[in-house]
Amino acid sequence: MSLSELLLDGVTSENKPYQASLSQMLAAIRRHLKMDVAFISEFSGGKRVFRQVDPQTPDNPVQPGAGDPLEESFCQRVVDGRLPELIPDAWLNPVAAALPPTHALPVGAHLSVPIQMQDGSIYGTFCCFNHGADNTLDQRDLSMMRVFADVAGELIERERRQTRRREEITSRLQAALHDDGLSVVYQPIYDLVQHKVVGFEALSRFIAVPERSPDVWFSEANEIGLGGELEARAVRMGLQGLTDLPADIYVSVNMSPEHILEGTIDQLFQGKSLHRVMLEITEHAVVEHYDELVRKIRPYRERGLKVAVDDAGAGYSSFRHILHLMPDRIKLDMSLTRNIDTDMSRRALAAAFSRFSEETGSAIVAEGVETAAEMHALQSLGVTRIQGFYIGRPLALPAAVQLCSGSADNGMGKLH
Structure with a gap:
């Protein structure tokens, strides 16, 4: 050197x-x-x-x-x-x-x-x-x-x-923040006991060339200090679906601990009806101040907001989120559910989560379910809510509404 x-x-x-x-x-x-x-x-x-x-x-x-x-x-x-x-x-x-x-x-x-x-x-x-x-x-x-x-x-x-790089990212983000560069699709969450769709996760989609995955967009926005603004816009757009979806259907939106602590949650939820809203806590980074995060979320939970920890099983941070936040839902990461029907290690870890949920009163939602075999393996472990391509791909809001009305099953007839 x-x-x-x-x-x-x-x-x-x-x-x-x-x-x-x-x-x-x-x-x-x-x-x-x-x-x-x-x-x-x-x-x-x-x-x-x-x-x-x-x-x-x-x-x-x-x-x-x-x-x-x-x-x-x-x-x-x-x-x-x-x-x-x-x-x-x-x-x-x-x-x-x-x-x-x-x-x-x-x-x-x-x-x-x-x-x-x-x-x-x-x-x-x-x-x-x-x-x-x-x-x-x-x-x-x-x-x-x-x-x-x-x-x-x-x-x-x-x-x-x-x-x-900042100038390039800022230029790309302008359309997503202010114009029509950001859209939201809704992926169904299916209850295997009730045999029906019970909710949708609102997922961000970005219109730009070259195509980038949503996590890259949010990562770049965080890099230049616009992560909270982009996250807030995605949540607002996702919650708009509550107006058209049936009254017994909830919408799940994603927010990182960092932006919750910064006050984004206050901008979004003040004065809003929250009994049909599920807040998914994302982020793989370690949270240093869980007591403050819990304090920030508490008044909204008291008004009906449900909390889910996303990507459980994907890393150490998700375990910390679960222990400190005591969520209403634990969402198993697709890396855990993928091939769970043939992988004993994945089955053992999913079973541990299922047992934990029984003890704590949380419910499990399995993400990334793509085959009938995976669905049946999860069901045998006591997991009753699933999400993934086997259930249904993300839909535009009108198609999601049709799915709930029964005028389109999106392939869900195979689940009955």
Whole structure:
């Protein structure tokens, strides 16, 4: 590993923001070289603009965001070769001595290294200077400056990529958040004892090319801070189905603990009738504050909201959700129900969930059921509610309403 790679790993190992990492680098190189000022400049619109500066004190003649004409700067002349990168005494160099900053700041010793992007373009320079001369500076110091400039270039490149990614994600999400890029379909949940559909899970579908799965959309929205807004819109759209579906049918919607704690649940459920709403708690990440999550949900449960833990059996977090939230429903993940008729380990784990539900009063819903054999295996374990392609694929709301009325069985005749 090169020195620049080691340094890059060091300044980013704690997930520092790139601005903080650049600031840390400037302070380190300035102290190491015993210089008065260090800065990173960007060449923009014929100016040299100071993006990062150390020290960040009011008496520093170089301030972040300030700029001056590029042609009057040391930086431009270093980049085009009119000045060397290392100048122990600017007053002894005729070109440097004639520049306004030499007198105004003043500048004595000066080191400046171009910051080059991956496409070969010059971003700006990585610089240090003293007000007085310093004849102890040598090529080893210049080599260190070059290493720091390489790392700064990589950090700036990363930030540019992240900015472009944020812009691309934001652009994609605009249609889903404000236009017609998001739709909702309803997947039936079937009760094997009552022999009827008892509810639907509202599932998000996104209209975009290239096609992405819903979990990617929500993950990207969370990445740029729009996860709560997207989740809220999906829930609102899903609950609209309650108006048309029969009064004995519930609708299940998904929400992550993070956004429940942020208050999204209050935006959605305040003043609403909730006795036909099932809230599925999603997310595989560990929740740190279950007591707060329970407190946040409690008033809505008291008004009739039912709570389900999604993806049970898919990971450790779902077990924690179950133990802390005491849900009304436990939804077995499709990774557990898939091939359960032939896999003894899956049967044993599903049986454990079934026994747990008996002890706690929760009910089990098995997701991802695709064959009759899987359905019968689950039924033999005491699981009475199932969901999956064997029961029915997700439907547009009018088709879901027809299914409940009996005018379309969507293949459910095979269950009777």
